[in-house]
Amino acid sequence: ALRRRALVFLIAGAASAGAQQPHAGHAVPALSREEVAAVARAHVAITAARDSNNVQRAKSGNKTEQAQQQLQNQLRAQIDDILRHVGLTDTEYQRRSFVVSSDTASRRIFDSVARERSTAAATACGPAPNGSFVSSRWACSQIRRASVLVRGWGSVARGIARQCSG
Numbered sequence: 001a002l003r004r005r006a007l008v009f010l011i012a013g014a015a016s017a018g019a020q021q022p023h024a025g026h027a028v029p030a031l032s033r034e035e036v037a038a039v040a041r042a043h044v045a046i047t048a049a050r051d052s053n054n055v056q057r058a059k060s061g062n063k064t065e066q067a068q069q070q071l072q073n074q075l076r077a078q079i080d081d082i083l084r085h086v087g088l089t090d091t092e093y094q095r096r097s098f099v100v101s102s103d104t105a106s107r108r109i110f111d112s113v114a115r116e117r118s119t120a121a122a123t124a125c126g127p128a129p130n131g132s133f134v135s136s137r138w139a140c141s142q143i144r145r146a147s148v149l150v151r152g153w154g155s156v157a158r159g160i161a162r163q164c165s166g
Contacts, residue, residue, distance in 0.1 A: 030098050036106050038086045039096045040113035048118070049078040
């Protein structure tokens with residue numbers, strides 16, 4: 001009887017512990033709407049920069065190791081510039097991105113801001129058009145649209161639009 005009672009308490013304790021918030025010892029701090037919006041703005045701009053960089057990497061003239069390294073360095077500089085503009089360090093951006101991915105309320109705010117900031121975010125879920133030329137043209141048009149949204153960001157937006165117009 002004592003063993004049975006102990007087993008019942010053990011099972012009840014495990015069930016109540018499982019019903020608690022996951023990682024109860026490692027609670028994820030909530031972010032303010034402004035903090036989530038900063039992550040979303042940075043994410044949209046970084047995605048546009050990466051897309052633009054990938055278009056450049058795919059061009060036949062950029063297949064050498066030196067050209068690929070130069071493009072990688074340009075991308076890193078663009079990302080640093082974007083993060084500096086929104087007032088985040090790379091470490092803080094990664095931390096906030098984790099919080100957004102872990103917290104449903106933050107994710108909803110993030111998705112809302114990302115949809116407002118970019119048509120690319122809304123269309124990226126659909127299948128890409130067939131044909132590499134059409135896909136490349138489509139990607140460039142989405143990047144141009146996203147770059148217009150970050151027009152006030154100076155060199156980042158101009159660099160993205162310039163790379164896609166050629």
